[in-house]
Amino acid sequence: MKILKDAGSFVILTPEENLKSQLLTIERAGRTCYQSVAQEITQETAEKFVKMILKLGHESVMEHSLMIVQFNDCSRGLTHELVRHRIMGISQESTRYVDYAKPSAEVDLEKFELKCVVPAHKNENEKVKLADGREMSMAEMLQETEEFYRGLRKAGWLPQDARQILPTAIKSQIVVSANLREWRHIFKMRTARPAHWEIREVMGKLLEKVKMIIPVVFEDFVEAGKDENGLKYFEKISRS
Ligand SMILES: Cc1cc2nc3c(=O)[nH]c(=O)nc-3n(C[C@H](O)[C@H](O)[C@H](O)COP(=O)(O)OP(=O)(O)OC[C@H]3O[C@@H](n4cnc5c(N)ncnc54)[C@H](O)[C@@H]3O)c2cc1C
Known part of the structure:
Protein backbone atom coordinates (compact mmCIF):
# COMPACT_ATOMS: atom_id res chain seq x y z
CA MET A 1 0.00 0.00 0.00
CA LYS A 2 1.34 3.40 -0.99
CA ILE A 3 0.64 6.40 1.23
CA LEU A 4 0.07 9.75 -0.51
CA LYS A 5 0.63 12.62 1.93
CA ASP A 6 0.92 15.56 -0.45
CA ALA A 7 -2.26 17.27 -1.56
CA GLY A 8 -3.54 16.13 -4.94
CA SER A 9 -2.41 17.97 -8.02
CA PHE A 10 -4.29 19.38 -10.99
CA VAL A 11 -3.77 20.19 -14.65
CA ILE A 12 -5.87 22.90 -16.28
CA LEU A 13 -6.71 21.25 -19.59
CA THR A 14 -8.07 24.46 -21.12
CA PRO A 15 -5.10 26.35 -22.60
CA GLU A 16 -4.28 29.62 -20.81
CA GLU A 17 -4.69 31.69 -24.00
CA ASN A 18 -8.13 30.15 -24.48
CA LEU A 19 -9.14 31.09 -20.91
CA LYS A 20 -8.06 34.68 -21.53
CA SER A 21 -9.82 34.92 -24.89
CA GLN A 22 -13.06 33.65 -23.38
CA LEU A 23 -13.38 37.02 -21.68
CA LEU A 24 -13.89 38.55 -25.14
CA THR A 25 -16.75 36.12 -25.77
CA ILE A 26 -18.27 37.07 -22.42
CA GLU A 27 -18.16 40.76 -23.39
CA ARG A 28 -19.67 40.03 -26.81
CA ALA A 29 -22.49 37.99 -25.22
CA GLY A 30 -23.04 40.38 -22.34
CA ARG A 31 -23.38 43.44 -24.55
CA THR A 32 -26.45 41.80 -26.09
CA CYS A 33 -28.27 42.57 -22.84
CA TYR A 34 -27.53 46.26 -23.06
CA GLN A 35 -27.47 46.49 -26.88
CA SER A 36 -24.27 48.41 -26.35
CA VAL A 37 -21.88 47.76 -29.19
CA ALA A 38 -18.26 48.51 -28.38
CA GLN A 39 -16.11 49.84 -31.22
CA GLU A 40 -13.71 46.96 -30.92
CA ILE A 41 -13.61 44.18 -28.35
CA THR A 42 -10.09 43.67 -27.07
CA GLN A 43 -8.54 41.92 -24.07
CA GLU A 44 -8.53 45.29 -22.31
CA THR A 45 -12.21 46.11 -22.98
CA ALA A 46 -13.21 42.53 -22.08
CA GLU A 47 -11.50 42.68 -18.70
CA LYS A 48 -13.18 46.01 -17.97
CA PHE A 49 -16.55 44.56 -18.99
CA VAL A 50 -16.16 41.42 -16.86
CA LYS A 51 -15.16 43.56 -13.88
CA MET A 52 -18.33 45.63 -14.31
CA ILE A 53 -20.56 42.55 -14.78
CA LEU A 54 -19.22 40.89 -11.62
CA LYS A 55 -19.54 44.07 -9.60
CA LEU A 56 -23.19 44.31 -10.65
CA GLY A 57 -23.69 40.65 -9.66
CA HIS A 58 -24.90 39.87 -13.20
CA GLU A 59 -23.17 36.49 -12.95
CA SER A 60 -25.22 34.63 -15.57
CA VAL A 61 -23.13 36.37 -18.26
CA MET A 62 -20.11 34.45 -16.91
CA GLU A 63 -21.78 31.22 -18.03
CA HIS A 64 -20.55 31.83 -21.62
CA SER A 65 -17.29 30.10 -20.73
CA LEU A 66 -15.66 26.79 -19.93
CA MET A 67 -12.67 25.67 -17.89
CA ILE A 68 -11.66 21.99 -17.84
CA MET A 88 -20.53 20.44 -14.59
CA GLY A 89 -19.38 17.66 -16.89
CA ILE A 90 -17.48 14.86 -15.16
CA SER A 91 -15.29 11.90 -16.13
CA GLN A 92 -14.01 9.93 -13.15
CA GLU A 93 -11.76 6.93 -12.61
CA SER A 94 -14.08 3.98 -12.11
CA THR A 95 -13.77 1.69 -9.09
CA ARG A 96 -15.82 -0.86 -11.07
CA TYR A 97 -13.69 -1.09 -14.17
CA VAL A 98 -10.28 -0.20 -12.73
CA ASP A 99 -8.66 -3.36 -11.42
CA TYR A 100 -6.53 -2.28 -8.46
CA ALA A 101 -4.75 -5.64 -8.69
CA LYS A 102 -3.43 -4.63 -12.11
CA PRO A 103 -0.42 -2.39 -11.45
CA SER A 104 0.66 -2.61 -15.12
CA ALA A 105 -0.64 -4.46 -18.17
CA GLU A 106 -1.03 -7.70 -16.21
CA VAL A 107 -3.05 -8.53 -13.11
CA ASP A 108 -0.64 -9.27 -10.24
CA LEU A 109 -2.53 -10.36 -7.16
CA GLU A 110 0.66 -10.55 -5.10
CA LYS A 111 2.48 -7.33 -5.90
CA PHE A 112 -0.21 -4.70 -6.49
CA GLU A 113 -0.41 -1.74 -4.11
CA LEU A 114 -3.42 0.43 -3.33
CA LYS A 115 -2.65 4.17 -3.20
CA CYS A 116 -4.30 6.03 -0.32
CA VAL A 117 -4.42 9.73 0.58
CA VAL A 118 -3.91 10.45 4.30
CA PRO A 119 -3.97 13.77 6.19
CA ALA A 120 -0.55 15.45 6.07
CA HIS A 121 -1.24 17.00 9.49
CA LYS A 122 -1.62 13.60 11.18
CA ASN A 123 0.94 10.88 11.82
CA GLU A 124 -0.32 7.84 9.93
CA ASN A 125 2.10 5.67 11.92
CA GLU A 126 0.69 6.66 15.31
CA LYS A 127 -0.76 3.57 17.03
CA VAL A 128 -4.27 3.70 18.45
CA LYS A 129 -5.95 1.15 20.70
CA LEU A 130 -8.77 -0.90 19.20
CA ALA A 131 -11.63 -2.50 21.13
CA ASP A 132 -10.19 -5.97 20.48
CA GLY A 133 -6.94 -5.04 22.24
CA ARG A 134 -4.85 -4.54 19.11
CA GLU A 135 -2.80 -1.40 18.61
CA MET A 136 -2.73 -0.27 15.02
CA SER A 137 -1.78 2.81 13.03
CA MET A 138 -3.79 4.24 10.16
CA ALA A 139 -1.08 3.03 7.76
CA GLU A 140 -1.52 -0.52 9.10
CA MET A 141 -5.29 -0.30 8.86
CA LEU A 142 -5.04 0.76 5.22
CA GLN A 143 -2.54 -2.05 4.62
CA GLU A 144 -5.05 -4.49 6.08
CA THR A 145 -7.72 -3.13 3.76
CA GLU A 146 -5.40 -3.86 0.85
CA GLU A 147 -5.11 -7.44 2.16
CA PHE A 148 -8.90 -7.73 2.29
CA TYR A 149 -9.14 -6.55 -1.34
CA ARG A 150 -6.32 -8.94 -2.33
CA GLY A 151 -8.08 -11.82 -0.56
CA LEU A 152 -11.39 -11.18 -2.31
CA ARG A 153 -9.71 -10.88 -5.72
CA LYS A 154 -7.73 -14.09 -5.11
CA ALA A 155 -10.98 -15.82 -4.23
CA GLY A 156 -12.26 -14.88 -7.67
CA TRP A 157 -14.28 -11.78 -6.83
CA LEU A 158 -14.50 -9.29 -9.71
CA PRO A 159 -13.09 -5.76 -9.16
CA GLN A 160 -16.66 -4.37 -9.14
CA ASP A 161 -17.56 -6.71 -6.23
CA ALA A 162 -14.29 -6.44 -4.29
CA ARG A 163 -14.42 -2.62 -4.51
CA GLN A 164 -16.98 -2.53 -1.69
CA ILE A 165 -14.07 -2.89 0.74
CA LEU A 166 -12.10 0.10 -0.61
CA PRO A 167 -11.61 3.07 1.73
CA THR A 168 -12.60 6.72 1.20
CA ALA A 169 -8.85 7.40 1.10
CA ILE A 170 -8.38 5.44 -2.14
CA LYS A 171 -6.61 7.52 -4.80
CA SER A 172 -8.79 8.75 -7.61
CA GLN A 173 -8.62 10.90 -10.74
CA ILE A 174 -11.34 13.11 -12.16
CA VAL A 175 -11.84 15.63 -14.96
CA VAL A 176 -14.32 18.44 -14.40
CA SER A 177 -15.70 20.84 -17.02
CA ALA A 178 -17.59 23.83 -15.70
CA ASN A 179 -18.28 27.42 -16.64
CA LEU A 180 -16.59 30.27 -14.79
CA ARG A 181 -19.71 31.11 -12.80
CA GLU A 182 -19.78 27.57 -11.40
CA TRP A 183 -16.02 27.61 -10.71
CA ARG A 184 -16.56 30.82 -8.72
CA HIS A 185 -19.24 29.02 -6.74
CA ILE A 186 -17.02 25.97 -6.19
CA PHE A 187 -14.16 28.16 -4.96
CA LYS A 188 -16.53 29.99 -2.60
CA MET A 189 -17.71 26.73 -1.05
CA ARG A 190 -14.54 24.65 -1.17
CA THR A 191 -11.79 27.13 -0.25
CA ALA A 192 -13.63 28.54 2.77
CA ARG A 193 -12.59 27.49 6.26
CA PRO A 194 -15.46 24.99 6.86
CA ALA A 195 -14.48 22.95 3.76
CA HIS A 196 -12.64 19.63 4.26
CA TRP A 197 -8.85 20.06 4.38
CA GLU A 198 -8.15 18.00 1.27
CA ILE A 199 -10.51 19.69 -1.17
CA ARG A 200 -9.68 23.07 0.43
CA GLU A 201 -5.99 22.64 -0.22
CA VAL A 202 -6.36 21.45 -3.81
CA MET A 203 -8.98 24.08 -4.66
CA GLY A 204 -6.91 26.78 -2.93
CA LYS A 205 -3.95 25.97 -5.18
CA LEU A 206 -6.16 25.94 -8.26
CA LEU A 207 -7.66 29.28 -7.23
CA GLU A 208 -4.18 30.81 -6.84
CA LYS A 209 -3.29 29.57 -10.33
CA VAL A 210 -6.42 30.90 -12.08
CA LYS A 211 -6.08 34.21 -10.26
CA MET A 212 -2.80 34.58 -12.15
CA ILE A 213 -4.28 33.63 -15.55
CA ILE A 214 -7.55 35.61 -15.48
CA PRO A 215 -7.29 37.79 -12.36
CA VAL A 216 -10.37 39.86 -13.11
CA VAL A 217 -12.63 36.81 -12.73
CA PHE A 218 -11.31 35.72 -9.33
CA GLU A 219 -9.84 38.85 -7.72
CA ASP A 220 -12.64 38.96 -5.11
CA PHE A 221 -11.37 35.70 -3.58
CA VAL A 222 -8.62 36.45 -1.08
CA GLU A 223 -6.57 34.45 1.37
CA ALA A 224 -8.19 34.97 4.76
CA GLY A 225 -5.99 32.97 7.14
CA LYS A 226 -4.67 29.57 8.10
CA ASP A 227 -6.43 26.87 10.09
CA GLU A 228 -5.05 25.02 13.13
CA ASN A 229 -3.03 22.78 10.78
CA GLY A 230 -1.46 25.69 8.92
CA LEU A 231 -3.62 25.16 5.83
CA LYS A 232 -4.86 28.23 4.00
CA TYR A 233 -8.47 29.24 3.63
CA PHE A 234 -10.01 31.94 1.45
CA GLU A 235 -13.04 34.18 1.50
CA LYS A 236 -15.00 36.10 -1.06
CA ILE A 237 -14.98 39.85 -0.48
CA SER A 238 -17.11 42.59 -2.04
CA ARG A 239 -15.77 44.05 -5.24
CA SER A 240 -14.61 47.66 -5.14
C1 LIG B 1 -18.62 22.69 4.34
C2 LIG B 1 -19.59 21.82 3.59
C3 LIG B 1 -20.28 20.83 4.26
C4 LIG B 1 -21.19 20.01 3.57
N1 LIG B 1 -21.85 19.03 4.26
C5 LIG B 1 -22.75 18.26 3.61
C6 LIG B 1 -23.48 17.24 4.30
O1 LIG B 1 -23.29 17.02 5.48
N2 LIG B 1 -24.36 16.49 3.60
C7 LIG B 1 -24.61 16.71 2.27
O2 LIG B 1 -25.45 16.05 1.68
N3 LIG B 1 -23.92 17.66 1.59
C8 LIG B 1 -23.02 18.43 2.22
N4 LIG B 1 -22.33 19.40 1.51
C9 LIG B 1 -22.57 19.54 0.07
C10 LIG B 1 -23.61 20.61 -0.23
O3 LIG B 1 -24.82 20.32 0.42
C11 LIG B 1 -23.88 20.73 -1.75
O4 LIG B 1 -24.22 19.47 -2.25
C12 LIG B 1 -22.70 21.24 -2.50
O5 LIG B 1 -22.24 22.43 -1.92
C13 LIG B 1 -23.04 21.49 -3.96
O6 LIG B 1 -24.29 22.11 -4.12
P1 LIG B 1 -24.55 23.67 -4.26
O7 LIG B 1 -25.97 23.93 -3.99
O8 LIG B 1 -23.54 24.41 -3.46
O9 LIG B 1 -24.30 24.11 -5.73
P2 LIG B 1 -24.08 23.44 -7.17
O10 LIG B 1 -24.67 22.10 -7.29
O11 LIG B 1 -22.63 23.61 -7.48
O12 LIG B 1 -24.93 24.44 -8.03
C14 LIG B 1 -24.57 25.82 -8.14
C15 LIG B 1 -25.76 26.70 -7.87
O13 LIG B 1 -26.75 26.42 -8.87
C16 LIG B 1 -28.04 26.53 -8.27
N5 LIG B 1 -28.70 25.22 -8.36
C17 LIG B 1 -28.13 24.04 -8.70
N6 LIG B 1 -29.05 23.08 -8.73
C18 LIG B 1 -30.22 23.64 -8.37
C19 LIG B 1 -31.54 23.16 -8.20
N7 LIG B 1 -31.86 21.88 -8.37
N8 LIG B 1 -32.50 24.03 -7.84
C20 LIG B 1 -32.22 25.33 -7.66
N9 LIG B 1 -30.99 25.88 -7.80
C21 LIG B 1 -30.01 25.03 -8.15
C22 LIG B 1 -27.86 26.96 -6.82
O14 LIG B 1 -27.91 28.37 -6.76
C23 LIG B 1 -26.46 26.49 -6.52
O15 LIG B 1 -25.84 27.21 -5.49
C24 LIG B 1 -21.41 20.21 2.17
C25 LIG B 1 -20.71 21.22 1.50
C26 LIG B 1 -19.81 22.02 2.19
C27 LIG B 1 -19.05 23.09 1.43
Whole structure:
Protein backbone atom coordinates (compact mmCIF):
# COMPACT_ATOMS: atom_id res chain seq x y z
CA MET A 1 0.00 0.00 0.00
CA LYS A 2 1.34 3.40 -0.99
CA ILE A 3 0.64 6.40 1.23
CA LEU A 4 0.07 9.75 -0.51
CA LYS A 5 0.63 12.62 1.93
CA ASP A 6 0.92 15.56 -0.45
CA ALA A 7 -2.26 17.27 -1.56
CA GLY A 8 -3.54 16.13 -4.94
CA SER A 9 -2.41 17.97 -8.02
CA PHE A 10 -4.29 19.38 -10.99
CA VAL A 11 -3.77 20.19 -14.65
CA ILE A 12 -5.87 22.90 -16.28
CA LEU A 13 -6.71 21.25 -19.59
CA THR A 14 -8.07 24.46 -21.12
CA PRO A 15 -5.10 26.35 -22.60
CA GLU A 16 -4.28 29.62 -20.81
CA GLU A 17 -4.69 31.69 -24.00
CA ASN A 18 -8.13 30.15 -24.48
CA LEU A 19 -9.14 31.09 -20.91
CA LYS A 20 -8.06 34.68 -21.53
CA SER A 21 -9.82 34.92 -24.89
CA GLN A 22 -13.06 33.65 -23.38
CA LEU A 23 -13.38 37.02 -21.68
CA LEU A 24 -13.89 38.55 -25.14
CA THR A 25 -16.75 36.12 -25.77
CA ILE A 26 -18.27 37.07 -22.42
CA GLU A 27 -18.16 40.76 -23.39
CA ARG A 28 -19.67 40.03 -26.81
CA ALA A 29 -22.49 37.99 -25.22
CA GLY A 30 -23.04 40.38 -22.34
CA ARG A 31 -23.38 43.44 -24.55
CA THR A 32 -26.45 41.80 -26.09
CA CYS A 33 -28.27 42.57 -22.84
CA TYR A 34 -27.53 46.26 -23.06
CA GLN A 35 -27.47 46.49 -26.88
CA SER A 36 -24.27 48.41 -26.35
CA VAL A 37 -21.88 47.76 -29.19
CA ALA A 38 -18.26 48.51 -28.38
CA GLN A 39 -16.11 49.84 -31.22
CA GLU A 40 -13.71 46.96 -30.92
CA ILE A 41 -13.61 44.18 -28.35
CA THR A 42 -10.09 43.67 -27.07
CA GLN A 43 -8.54 41.92 -24.07
CA GLU A 44 -8.53 45.29 -22.31
CA THR A 45 -12.21 46.11 -22.98
CA ALA A 46 -13.21 42.53 -22.08
CA GLU A 47 -11.50 42.68 -18.70
CA LYS A 48 -13.18 46.01 -17.97
CA PHE A 49 -16.55 44.56 -18.99
CA VAL A 50 -16.16 41.42 -16.86
CA LYS A 51 -15.16 43.56 -13.88
CA MET A 52 -18.33 45.63 -14.31
CA ILE A 53 -20.56 42.55 -14.78
CA LEU A 54 -19.22 40.89 -11.62
CA LYS A 55 -19.54 44.07 -9.60
CA LEU A 56 -23.19 44.31 -10.65
CA GLY A 57 -23.69 40.65 -9.66
CA HIS A 58 -24.90 39.87 -13.20
CA GLU A 59 -23.17 36.49 -12.95
CA SER A 60 -25.22 34.63 -15.57
CA VAL A 61 -23.13 36.37 -18.26
CA MET A 62 -20.11 34.45 -16.91
CA GLU A 63 -21.78 31.22 -18.03
CA HIS A 64 -20.55 31.83 -21.62
CA SER A 65 -17.29 30.10 -20.73
CA LEU A 66 -15.66 26.79 -19.93
CA MET A 67 -12.67 25.67 -17.89
CA ILE A 68 -11.66 21.99 -17.84
CA VAL A 69 -9.49 20.71 -15.00
CA GLN A 70 -8.02 17.29 -14.30
CA PHE A 71 -7.42 16.42 -10.63
CA ASN A 72 -4.82 13.76 -9.88
CA ASP A 73 -3.88 11.73 -6.81
CA CYS A 74 -6.80 12.96 -4.75
CA SER A 75 -8.97 10.73 -2.62
CA ARG A 76 -12.35 9.28 -3.49
CA GLY A 77 -13.58 11.41 -0.60
CA LEU A 78 -12.52 14.58 -2.41
CA THR A 79 -14.03 13.49 -5.72
CA HIS A 80 -17.27 12.60 -3.98
CA GLU A 81 -17.51 16.14 -2.61
CA LEU A 82 -16.68 17.60 -6.02
CA VAL A 83 -19.36 15.64 -7.88
CA ARG A 84 -22.02 17.09 -5.57
CA HIS A 85 -21.72 20.26 -7.66
CA ARG A 86 -24.38 19.82 -10.29
CA ILE A 87 -23.50 22.22 -13.09
CA MET A 88 -20.53 20.44 -14.59
CA GLY A 89 -19.38 17.66 -16.89
CA ILE A 90 -17.48 14.86 -15.16
CA SER A 91 -15.29 11.90 -16.13
CA GLN A 92 -14.01 9.93 -13.15
CA GLU A 93 -11.76 6.93 -12.61
CA SER A 94 -14.08 3.98 -12.11
CA THR A 95 -13.77 1.69 -9.09
CA ARG A 96 -15.82 -0.86 -11.07
CA TYR A 97 -13.69 -1.09 -14.17
CA VAL A 98 -10.28 -0.20 -12.73
CA ASP A 99 -8.66 -3.36 -11.42
CA TYR A 100 -6.53 -2.28 -8.46
CA ALA A 101 -4.75 -5.64 -8.69
CA LYS A 102 -3.43 -4.63 -12.11
CA PRO A 103 -0.42 -2.39 -11.45
CA SER A 104 0.66 -2.61 -15.12
CA ALA A 105 -0.64 -4.46 -18.17
CA GLU A 106 -1.03 -7.70 -16.21
CA VAL A 107 -3.05 -8.53 -13.11
CA ASP A 108 -0.64 -9.27 -10.24
CA LEU A 109 -2.53 -10.36 -7.16
CA GLU A 110 0.66 -10.55 -5.10
CA LYS A 111 2.48 -7.33 -5.90
CA PHE A 112 -0.21 -4.70 -6.49
CA GLU A 113 -0.41 -1.74 -4.11
CA LEU A 114 -3.42 0.43 -3.33
CA LYS A 115 -2.65 4.17 -3.20
CA CYS A 116 -4.30 6.03 -0.32
CA VAL A 117 -4.42 9.73 0.58
CA VAL A 118 -3.91 10.45 4.30
CA PRO A 119 -3.97 13.77 6.19
CA ALA A 120 -0.55 15.45 6.07
CA HIS A 121 -1.24 17.00 9.49
CA LYS A 122 -1.62 13.60 11.18
CA ASN A 123 0.94 10.88 11.82
CA GLU A 124 -0.32 7.84 9.93
CA ASN A 125 2.10 5.67 11.92
CA GLU A 126 0.69 6.66 15.31
CA LYS A 127 -0.76 3.57 17.03
CA VAL A 128 -4.27 3.70 18.45
CA LYS A 129 -5.95 1.15 20.70
CA LEU A 130 -8.77 -0.90 19.20
CA ALA A 131 -11.63 -2.50 21.13
CA ASP A 132 -10.19 -5.97 20.48
CA GLY A 133 -6.94 -5.04 22.24
CA ARG A 134 -4.85 -4.54 19.11
CA GLU A 135 -2.80 -1.40 18.61
CA MET A 136 -2.73 -0.27 15.02
CA SER A 137 -1.78 2.81 13.03
CA MET A 138 -3.79 4.24 10.16
CA ALA A 139 -1.08 3.03 7.76
CA GLU A 140 -1.52 -0.52 9.10
CA MET A 141 -5.29 -0.30 8.86
CA LEU A 142 -5.04 0.76 5.22
CA GLN A 143 -2.54 -2.05 4.62
CA GLU A 144 -5.05 -4.49 6.08
CA THR A 145 -7.72 -3.13 3.76
CA GLU A 146 -5.40 -3.86 0.85
CA GLU A 147 -5.11 -7.44 2.16
CA PHE A 148 -8.90 -7.73 2.29
CA TYR A 149 -9.14 -6.55 -1.34
CA ARG A 150 -6.32 -8.94 -2.33
CA GLY A 151 -8.08 -11.82 -0.56
CA LEU A 152 -11.39 -11.18 -2.31
CA ARG A 153 -9.71 -10.88 -5.72
CA LYS A 154 -7.73 -14.09 -5.11
CA ALA A 155 -10.98 -15.82 -4.23
CA GLY A 156 -12.26 -14.88 -7.67
CA TRP A 157 -14.28 -11.78 -6.83
CA LEU A 158 -14.50 -9.29 -9.71
CA PRO A 159 -13.09 -5.76 -9.16
CA GLN A 160 -16.66 -4.37 -9.14
CA ASP A 161 -17.56 -6.71 -6.23
CA ALA A 162 -14.29 -6.44 -4.29
CA ARG A 163 -14.42 -2.62 -4.51
CA GLN A 164 -16.98 -2.53 -1.69
CA ILE A 165 -14.07 -2.89 0.74
CA LEU A 166 -12.10 0.10 -0.61
CA PRO A 167 -11.61 3.07 1.73
CA THR A 168 -12.60 6.72 1.20
CA ALA A 169 -8.85 7.40 1.10
CA ILE A 170 -8.38 5.44 -2.14
CA LYS A 171 -6.61 7.52 -4.80
CA SER A 172 -8.79 8.75 -7.61
CA GLN A 173 -8.62 10.90 -10.74
CA ILE A 174 -11.34 13.11 -12.16
CA VAL A 175 -11.84 15.63 -14.96
CA VAL A 176 -14.32 18.44 -14.40
CA SER A 177 -15.70 20.84 -17.02
CA ALA A 178 -17.59 23.83 -15.70
CA ASN A 179 -18.28 27.42 -16.64
CA LEU A 180 -16.59 30.27 -14.79
CA ARG A 181 -19.71 31.11 -12.80
CA GLU A 182 -19.78 27.57 -11.40
CA TRP A 183 -16.02 27.61 -10.71
CA ARG A 184 -16.56 30.82 -8.72
CA HIS A 185 -19.24 29.02 -6.74
CA ILE A 186 -17.02 25.97 -6.19
CA PHE A 187 -14.16 28.16 -4.96
CA LYS A 188 -16.53 29.99 -2.60
CA MET A 189 -17.71 26.73 -1.05
CA ARG A 190 -14.54 24.65 -1.17
CA THR A 191 -11.79 27.13 -0.25
CA ALA A 192 -13.63 28.54 2.77
CA ARG A 193 -12.59 27.49 6.26
CA PRO A 194 -15.46 24.99 6.86
CA ALA A 195 -14.48 22.95 3.76
CA HIS A 196 -12.64 19.63 4.26
CA TRP A 197 -8.85 20.06 4.38
CA GLU A 198 -8.15 18.00 1.27
CA ILE A 199 -10.51 19.69 -1.17
CA ARG A 200 -9.68 23.07 0.43
CA GLU A 201 -5.99 22.64 -0.22
CA VAL A 202 -6.36 21.45 -3.81
CA MET A 203 -8.98 24.08 -4.66
CA GLY A 204 -6.91 26.78 -2.93
CA LYS A 205 -3.95 25.97 -5.18
CA LEU A 206 -6.16 25.94 -8.26
CA LEU A 207 -7.66 29.28 -7.23
CA GLU A 208 -4.18 30.81 -6.84
CA LYS A 209 -3.29 29.57 -10.33
CA VAL A 210 -6.42 30.90 -12.08
CA LYS A 211 -6.08 34.21 -10.26
CA MET A 212 -2.80 34.58 -12.15
CA ILE A 213 -4.28 33.63 -15.55
CA ILE A 214 -7.55 35.61 -15.48
CA PRO A 215 -7.29 37.79 -12.36
CA VAL A 216 -10.37 39.86 -13.11
CA VAL A 217 -12.63 36.81 -12.73
CA PHE A 218 -11.31 35.72 -9.33
CA GLU A 219 -9.84 38.85 -7.72
CA ASP A 220 -12.64 38.96 -5.11
CA PHE A 221 -11.37 35.70 -3.58
CA VAL A 222 -8.62 36.45 -1.08
CA GLU A 223 -6.57 34.45 1.37
CA ALA A 224 -8.19 34.97 4.76
CA GLY A 225 -5.99 32.97 7.14
CA LYS A 226 -4.67 29.57 8.10
CA ASP A 227 -6.43 26.87 10.09
CA GLU A 228 -5.05 25.02 13.13
CA ASN A 229 -3.03 22.78 10.78
CA GLY A 230 -1.46 25.69 8.92
CA LEU A 231 -3.62 25.16 5.83
CA LYS A 232 -4.86 28.23 4.00
CA TYR A 233 -8.47 29.24 3.63
CA PHE A 234 -10.01 31.94 1.45
CA GLU A 235 -13.04 34.18 1.50
CA LYS A 236 -15.00 36.10 -1.06
CA ILE A 237 -14.98 39.85 -0.48
CA SER A 238 -17.11 42.59 -2.04
CA ARG A 239 -15.77 44.05 -5.24
CA SER A 240 -14.61 47.66 -5.14
C1 LIG B 1 -18.62 22.69 4.34
C2 LIG B 1 -19.59 21.82 3.59
C3 LIG B 1 -20.28 20.83 4.26
C4 LIG B 1 -21.19 20.01 3.57
N1 LIG B 1 -21.85 19.03 4.26
C5 LIG B 1 -22.75 18.26 3.61
C6 LIG B 1 -23.48 17.24 4.30
O1 LIG B 1 -23.29 17.02 5.48
N2 LIG B 1 -24.36 16.49 3.60
C7 LIG B 1 -24.61 16.71 2.27
O2 LIG B 1 -25.45 16.05 1.68
N3 LIG B 1 -23.92 17.66 1.59
C8 LIG B 1 -23.02 18.43 2.22
N4 LIG B 1 -22.33 19.40 1.51
C9 LIG B 1 -22.57 19.54 0.07
C10 LIG B 1 -23.61 20.61 -0.23
O3 LIG B 1 -24.82 20.32 0.42
C11 LIG B 1 -23.88 20.73 -1.75
O4 LIG B 1 -24.22 19.47 -2.25
C12 LIG B 1 -22.70 21.24 -2.50
O5 LIG B 1 -22.24 22.43 -1.92
C13 LIG B 1 -23.04 21.49 -3.96
O6 LIG B 1 -24.29 22.11 -4.12
P1 LIG B 1 -24.55 23.67 -4.26
O7 LIG B 1 -25.97 23.93 -3.99
O8 LIG B 1 -23.54 24.41 -3.46
O9 LIG B 1 -24.30 24.11 -5.73
P2 LIG B 1 -24.08 23.44 -7.17
O10 LIG B 1 -24.67 22.10 -7.29
O11 LIG B 1 -22.63 23.61 -7.48
O12 LIG B 1 -24.93 24.44 -8.03
C14 LIG B 1 -24.57 25.82 -8.14
C15 LIG B 1 -25.76 26.70 -7.87
O13 LIG B 1 -26.75 26.42 -8.87
C16 LIG B 1 -28.04 26.53 -8.27
N5 LIG B 1 -28.70 25.22 -8.36
C17 LIG B 1 -28.13 24.04 -8.70
N6 LIG B 1 -29.05 23.08 -8.73
C18 LIG B 1 -30.22 23.64 -8.37
C19 LIG B 1 -31.54 23.16 -8.20
N7 LIG B 1 -31.86 21.88 -8.37
N8 LIG B 1 -32.50 24.03 -7.84
C20 LIG B 1 -32.22 25.33 -7.66
N9 LIG B 1 -30.99 25.88 -7.80
C21 LIG B 1 -30.01 25.03 -8.15
C22 LIG B 1 -27.86 26.96 -6.82
O14 LIG B 1 -27.91 28.37 -6.76
C23 LIG B 1 -26.46 26.49 -6.52
O15 LIG B 1 -25.84 27.21 -5.49
C24 LIG B 1 -21.41 20.21 2.17
C25 LIG B 1 -20.71 21.22 1.50
C26 LIG B 1 -19.81 22.02 2.19
C27 LIG B 1 -19.05 23.09 1.43
